[in-house]
Amino acid sequence: MPTTRFLLLYDYVENVVEKRAPFRADHLALANGYLERGEIEMAGAFADPVDGAAFVFTVGDRARVEAFVAADPYVANGLVSSWRIKPWTVVIGGD
Numbered sequence: 001m002p003t004t005r006f007l008l009l010y011d012y013v014e015n016v017v018e019k020r021a022p023f024r025a026d027h028l029a030l031a032n033g034y035l036e037r038g039e040i041e042m043a044g045a046f047a048d049p050v051d052g053a054a055f056v057f058t059v060g061d062r063a064r065v066e067a068f069v070a071a072d073p074y075v076a077n078g079l080v081s082s083w084r085i086k087p088w089t090v091v092i093g094g095d
Contacts, residue, residue: 004089005041006065008055010074011082017050023073030071031055039064056088 013019020027034040034057043055057065065085074080 004087005094006057006059006062007086007088008057008065008069009084009086010053010055010080012045012050012052012074013079013081016079020074020079023077023079026073030068030073034068062087 031040031043035043039057039059041056041058043053045053055065055068057068059065062085069075069083069085072080075083
């Protein structure tokens, strides 16, 4: 049976690599907390250029992903220019 997950997609502002330094430890701590609870499977920034990021959440509902966004220092400090949450049905791989 397919598993439904949520993708969180971020678009970053220009020069995010330089701008994120003061907020990176708190951002990673937030994400690692979700990882330790099994709510994030994987996450990372897009490369070449670093213009966004993707997170794969396995949670009961979208509200948990929205709570992550609301608590994320990258969002609060203007490093994320836009974000979107997409339900994602895995049909190959996963569990």
